[in-house]
Amino acid sequence: MKQRPNRALVAGTAPSRREVLRSAALLGAAPALGHVERLTGGLASPPDPDYRALVCVFLFGGADLVNLLVPRSIAAHTEYANTRRELAEARGSLLPIHPRTSDGIDYGLHGAAPELRDRFERGDLAFVANVGPLAAPTTRDEYLSGAVPLPQHLFSHGDQQDQWLRGDARSDAASSTGWGGRLADRLGLLNPGGLTVPMGVSLAGPVRLLVGARANLLSLDPEGPARMPFVDPVSQPSRRRALERMLEGRSHVLEREFARVQREVLDLENALAHAYETTPTFDDLLGGGSPLMRQLRAVARVIALRQRFGIRRQMFFVGVGDFDTHDSQLTRLPTLFRDLSIALDGFQTALERLGEAPNVTTFTASDFGRTLTGNGRGSDHGWGGHGLVLGGAVRGREIHGRMPSLRLGGPDEIGEGRLLPSMSIEQLAAPLARWMGLAPQHLGEVLPNAHRFDTSALDLLRG
Amino acid sequence: MHSRRCDPVRPRPSDRPLWSVFAMLAVLLAPGCGGSGSTTVEPRVPGPASAAHASRFLARATFGATGADIAALQDSNYIAWVLEQQRIEPSLLLPRLRARHGERFFHEDRTALWWQHAAFAPDQLRQRVAFALSQVFVVSQRNDTLQAHPDVLADYYDTLVRGAFGSYRALLEDVTLHPAMGVYLSMARNRAPEPGSTDRPDENFAREVMQLFSIGLQELHPDGTPRLDAEGRPIPTYDQAVINGTALALTGWNFRGAPDDGELRTWLSHSPRLGRMEPTEHYHDHGPKQLVGGATTRPGQSASDDLATVLDTLAAHPNVGPFLGRQLIQRLVTSNPSPYYVARVATVFADDGTGQRGNLGAVVAAILIDPEADLGYDLFPDRFGKLREPLLKSVAVLRAFGIPGADFVVAPGSTFGQNPLQAPSVFNFFRPDHSTRELAQGGMVAPELQIITQANLPRTANDFGYRLVWPDGPGFPLDLGTELALADDLEALVDHLDLVLVGGTLSETSRRAILDHLRVVPFDIDPDLPPPDLAFERVREALHLIALSPDFAVQR
Known part of the structure; x- marks a missing residue:
């Protein structure tokens, strides 16, 4: 006999709405909650001075930031426009900026980024010029003659992303750890034991950046810690017990990996879900709904919980795509820059409200910069590109490093409009790691090729 | 028997x-x-x-x-x-979508029909292979232009369905010239630079056709392990000069009937877009070009001849068998095939036994009837197999117990971290070499784990809850007659579900946990509702727990 199931008949085993409400009320009444409300509601308690966090905003696809930070002096803009041709931003559309230290050239930001211009002028934002993966310090002549080792598979998305995330452009991709994870291996000790929330938190899925030899990362949904109402321990104790039993003692290696993630989900819900809901939602700042805003909002909300969990060091990973502008670059870039500008500005304001602005440093990374020359509609995979560094501790209103010449055949161009990075990933990551509290003698653990570069070149952060 | x-x-x-x-x-x-x-x-x-x-x-x-x-x-x-499977007429999306909705339909319609085909189409092997191929030859609706053209993507998927058992070389060409690919990797309107200009050809497709669709980044032995140079380093398959040469060789293609200039999206929005891209000779580079493995194009060749030279060169490259074969094994059978398994499949790719290279039907057969596939679980019960793709977990439950043709609400891609032709980039939902620290120590990978995250896993699990045990949820229309008949014998019920969903590999731990739970069903009777039907409760509870189990998470 075939029968259609009658859903009404299975009602007894699903949590009724009444039960869901009841369990929420029970948990909501837990004594710890009052503490969270005190903490996040009033903001009266001064932030613990010993908290520091890095936020990596990864612009997937290879961001053309040569069109975000653009020379405005007439001669330099002419050189830029001659090289970029149809990709060039008009001089008059640029928003002027006034770096504290001048290299003799005036600069401006893309017209879609007034919030970033304001942040720069206020001293919260700095640029790092022409950074990228290098296996060793490399001159143009050395590159062209093949005299120095180069990163593997240059100009390929996956490989250059990987080199950024591993913090190592010299060895093969054999190592499964990233520089943030290795930093956590060291600094995780600053967080109290029995961590519910590890130092590394990704809003964009598991990412090698935050995996260390010991450190794990937490991969958090941008909408916050997930709930699993059908296995709720209060309303569905028998199901919950069955699920928890199934997670134990797995012999298959892949089952173990699955069970580990499921276990973490349950622990996270248990520890974080209720507290997370008490944090400010920052709807006015980051409610715009773009993936970048949603992720940064979740970062701000987790930072709002850091005292409750006694966290002293964190590193967040946020990732957005669509920067691979092979075509329609002129229509796509303004949208991308607009989103970046609003989201980073809103995030910084959220941190200011939390009183955490001096304790959080946000930096961008991307697969690679793009070719200066176009293909008629867009640009291709390049090498060196600019980075943004944002936060209360940043030596802002500065362009750190040396702005490259944009002339084809010039000292920084290696052919086909690609820029040779004048600074390695290590030279950007080292000051960030030091600011987080990494002792100089441990730098090599985090950045194995740091000794090949002058990692004191950038005076990026205060304190 | x-x-x-x-x-x-x-x-x-x-x-x-x-x-x-x-x-x-x-x-x-x-x-x-x-x-x-x-x-x-x-x-x-x-x-x-x-x-x-x-x-x-x-x-x-x-x-x-x-x-x-x-x-x-x-x-x-x-x-x-x-x-028998390979002889079945292909189930195609576009004709059925047009028959049902006319010219105007949405990606949601395309996805809903994909579910029907995945769960119930008779040409199951072809459909499963096409889904695997859609994760190698990736295009995605997550693209400004393709977002607006579900018919182009339906036709692209049909191209994979039709080509699933044909020749690799033919499929590579069909994919290359498909308008969806022309949009996605911007090969359409790729122009040779004007003489003397600093413009460059668009390298997007040239790069990815080599890195992802054919040969990969490193030279491989036939068993899929990397070849090493004298100093023990992997050998790159190509360099920037080859990318540049390939990009130039592929210049001069445009959508069928499209004007040379003007806003492409405007044109696309009111013109027929299906049909292969066509060459425009005056935008093609006619110089000699350097290709992979030392090959070159002959100067003066037409766009079509250059394209043929590029694709012939790639399809003949010794990497394709192990590179593509390993990925198809990973999608269908196991994440960590032995080099011997890869080598056997690569051998069939090189020659199907009749002298044909790149016979995908033979490759698929070789993958499935290989002794490592059949006996892998018996020999290596703790490491053989793969994590099920989250989407396919849900499809498997529907296929096992669903009612063919009955309508149901399809879950969005965010429920699974994947959906057909919705990858976040040309690098698919997950990479073939994704691993974790613990797995890497054993030299293992688990590609699907990349989307089984702390964020995605609960959404997939909750969807099972809504569909299987929540009275008001968007359930699957299920026919549980066989299962209800077993509900009086809990052990037989669990054995039956184990056989169908878990291939008889349910662990003793899980079995006991499920049985103990079933013995207390119904555990919570709501006095406001009529008394529950015990058989239904047991079947649904058992199904739900198996769907959440680590056992079902792994396909063996």
Whole structure:
């Protein structure tokens, strides 16, 4: 006999709405909650001075930031426009900026980024010029003659992303750890034991950046810690017990990996879900709904919980795509820059409200910069590109490093409009790691090729 | 049943390539039939050694086992099953979408029909392989232009469905010239630079056709392991000069009937877009170009001839067999195939037994009837297999117990971290080498784990809850007659679900946990509702817990 199931008949085993409400009320009444409300509601308690966090905003696809930070002096803009041709931003559309230290050239930001211009002028934002993966310090002549080792598979998305995330452009991709994870291996000790929330938190899925030899990362949904109402321990104790039993003692290696993630989900819900809901939602700042805003909002909300969990060091990973502008670059870039500008500005304001602005440093990374020359509609995979560094501790209103010449055949161009990075990933990551509290003698653990570069070149952060 | 398995299958002439594959593999298989007294050399036709073996084979070769399919396969054998599947008429999306909705339909309609085909189409093997191919030759609706053109993506998917058992070289060309690819990797309107200008050709497609669709980044041995130079380093398959040369060779293509200039999206929005891209000679670079492996194009060749030279060169490259073969094994069978398994599949890619290179039907057959696929779980119970793709977990439940043709609300891609033709980038939902620290220590990878995250896992699990045990949820229309008949015998019920969904590999731990839970069902009677139907509760609770189990998370 075939029968259609009658859903009404299975009602007894699903949590009724009444039960869901009841369990929420029970948990909501837990004594710890009052503490969270005190903490996040009033903001009266001064932030613990010993908290520091890095936020990596990864612009997937290879961001053309040569069109975000653009020379405005007439001669330099002419050189830029001659090289970029149809990709060039008009001089008059640029928003002027006034770096504290001048290299003799005036600069401006893309017209879609007034919030970033304001942040720069206020001293919260700095640029790092022409950074990228290098296996060793490399001159143009050395590159062209093949005299120095180069990163593997240059100009390929996956490989250059990987080199950024591993913090190592010299060895093969054999190592499964990233520089943030290795930093956590060291600094995780600053967080109290029995961590519910590890130092590394990704809003964009598991990412090698935050995996260390010991450190794990937490991969958090941008909408916050997930709930699993059908296995709720209060309303569905028998199901919950069955699920928890199934997670134990797995012999298959892949089952173990699955069970580990499921276990973490349950622990996270248990520890974080209720507290997370008490944090400010920052709807006015980051409610715009773009993936970048949603992720940064979740970062701000987790930072709002850091005292409750006694966290002293964190590193967040946020990732957005669509920067691979092979075509329609002129229509796509303004949208991308607009989103970046609003989201980073809103995030910084959220941190200011939390009183955490001096304790959080946000930096961008991307697969690679793009070719200066176009293909008629867009640009291709390049090498060196600019980075943004944002936060209360940043030596802002500065362009750190040396702005490259944009002339084809010039000292920084290696052919086909690609820029040779004048600074390695290590030279950007080292000051960030030091600011987080990494002792100089441990730098090599985090950045194995740091000794090949002058990692004191950038005076990026205060304190 | 045993005697039937020993019956030789008589190949039809059109089956010759597959038959050759089988004959080649038969050498590797266990001793033949006939007992010690027999002197026949008739190869043993490999068939399932048990119902559990049959179920596990179907988990690899279809979107999931059903009770009926298991029984049918036990009465047949793997090769006959593969041959029969490959003969079935392809189930295509675009014609059915047009018949149902006319010219105007949405990606949601495309996805909903994909679910119907995945769960119920008769050409299961073809559909499963096409889904695997859609994760190699990636295009995605997550693209400004393709977002607005579900018909182009439906047609692209149909191209993979039609080509799933054809020649690799032909499929590579179909994919290359498909307007969806022309948009996605911006090959359409790729122009040769003006002489003397600093413009460059668009390298997007040139790069990815090599890195992802054919040969990969490193030279490979036929068993898929990297070749090393004298200093022990991997050898890159190409350099920037080859990318540049390939990009130039592929200049001069445009959508059929499209003007050379003007806003492409405007044109696309009111013009027929289907049909292969076409060459525009005056935008093609006619100089000599350097290609992979030292090959070059002849100067003065047309866009079509250059394209043929590029694709011939790539399809002939020794990397394709192990590179593509390993990925198809990973999508269908196991995340960590032995080099021997990869080598056997690559051998069939190189020559299907009739001298044909790149016969995908033969490659698929070789992957599925390989002894490592059939016996991997018996030999390596703690490491063989793959994590099920989250989307395919849900499809497997629907296929096993769903009512064909009945409508249901399809879950959005965010429920699974994937959906057909919705990858976040050309690098698919996950990379073939994704691993974790613990897995890497054992030299293992788990690609699907990249989307089984702390964020995604609960959404997939909650969707099972809504569909299986929540009274007001968007349930699957399920036919649970067989299961309800077993509800009085809890052990038999769990054994049955184990066989169909988990291939008879449910662990003792999970089995006990599920049975203990079922013994207390119903545990929470709501006085406001009529008394529950015990049989339904048990079946649904059992299904729900198996769907959440780590056992079901792994396909073996």
